[in-house]
Amino acid sequence: MSDGVFRFGPFLLDPRDRRLTRDGATVELNARYLDALVLLARERGGLVTKTRFLDEVWRGVPVTDEALTQCIRSLRRALGDDATHPRFIETVPKHGYRFIAPVNANIEPTIETATPVGSAKPCRDWETVFRLGRAGMVGGGSAGLIGGFIYGFVGVSEGGGSVSALLVIACLTMVVGLMGGAGVGFGVGAAVVSPGRGDLNAIVGGAAGGFFVGAIVKMVGLDAFTLLFGQSPGPITGAPEGALLGGAVGLGFWLSHRRGLVSPRRSAVVTGVCAAVAGVVIGLSGGRLMGGSLDLLADQFPQSSLQMDHLGALFGEADFGRISRTVTAGLEGLLFGAGVVFAMTLTRRRATS
Numbered sequence: 001m002s003d004g005v006f007r008f009g010p011f012l013l014d015p016r017d018r019r020l021t022r023d024g025a026t027v028e029l030n031a032r033y034l035d036a037l038v039l040l041a042r043e044r045g046g047l048v049t050k051t052r053f054l055d056e057v058w059r060g061v062p063v064t065d066e067a068l069t070q071c072i073r074s075l076r077r078a079l080g081d082d083a084t085h086p087r088f089i090e091t092v093p094k095h096g097y098r099f100i101a102p103v104n105a106n107i108e109p110t111i112e113t114a115t116p117v118g119s120a121k122p123c124r125d126w127e128t129v130f131r132l133g134r135a136g137m138v139g140g141g142s143a144g145l146i147g148g149f150i151y152g153f154v155g156v157s158e159g160g161g162s163v164s165a166l167l168v169i170a171c172l173t174m175v176v177g178l179m180g181g182a183g184v185g186f187g188v189g190a191a192v193v194s195p196g197r198g199d200l201n202a203i204v205g206g207a208a209g210g211f212f213v214g215a216i217v218k219m220v221g222l223d224a225f226t227l228l229f230g231q232s233p234g235p236i237t238g239a240p241e242g243a244l245l246g247g248a249v250g251l252g253f254w255l256s257h258r259r260g261l262v263s264p265r266r267s268a269v270v271t272g273v274c275a276a277v278a279g280v281v282i283g284l285s286g287g288r289l290m291g292g293s294l295d296l297l298a299d300q301f302p303q304s305s306l307q308m309d310h311l312g313a314l315f316g317e318a319d320f321g322r323i324s325r326t327v328t329a330g331l332e333g334l335l336f337g338a339g340v341v342f343a344m345t346l347t348r349r350r351a352t353s
Helices: 031-043 050-056 065-079 123-155 162-193 198-229 239-257 264-284 290-300 309-313 322-352
Strands: 005-008 011-014 019-022 047-049 089-092 096-099 104-107
Touching: 005 031, 011 031, 031 047, 031 050, 031 065, 031 096, 047 050, 050 065, 050 096, 065 089, 123 162, 123 290, 123 309, 123 322, 162 198, 162 239, 162 290, 162 322, 198 239, 239 264, 239 322, 264 322, 290 322, 309 322
Parallel strands: none
Antiparallel strands: 005 011, 005 104, 011 019, 047 096, 089 096
């Protein structure tokens, strides 16, 4: 085709490169649906009839009306559009469809549409990365604060200093959540603007961010306890747990966004399930997330107000055993993954509204 690149909203459509991108991330469309979108964008508000779709997209191949309906439905899903309140594709009953969004046509492709790996990123890409990274940090910190209060209320024994101990645990888990959310958020954000396979990029980006933060948290935590108390709590959560949980968050982000923009709630549910499964795997394999790490601290410093055995009793165990670690790890993963991706999805929707 002779068309240049079409820009509409956050999207770039390059007919020559056969590519649709949103904020630098490739939006997957099959060949016929991409042709249909090019046809609509080329008309820029003009009516495109069913006959034109059949002639120029299906090229005379006999298809049913449902095939065209499914095509438009898929395009709307990819664009994050709503048929009842359309921003991109409007239905003209009994006649066809028109593309109603403002279109800048025949612009030259920019580095944003096809940025080679290792090359300089445009400012728009970096803004997206930082925006999603900040959102992930807020979501992770919120999840950590909620989890900290839960652990504090259940695990802190009654008596003097209980309130202050609860606040210390809440602040500790919030800081860890902030760091974890930032690492995973920036990792997934970098994957969103990178070229190539979005699913693999998101998983690798989330896993890399989680691995880095997990390694930092463990190293600093162990060194701090050794420096202050002359002993460390042992195998607290670290890089392997962070990588698995971060990769699960990346997977959930891709699964919920692969067909375009979705609601923050749906994205949070999908990602929460993925991260919960990762948490369970961590617990069953002997790893520890925050609950297991707090239990190590309580064992190492028995004179403290923190007693995680109280929480283990809720799961029918005499102490904070494998069942308790596995269940709490799954719940932590659910809360963390849902919080991080809810904030990231909400940020993306606001940026493109």
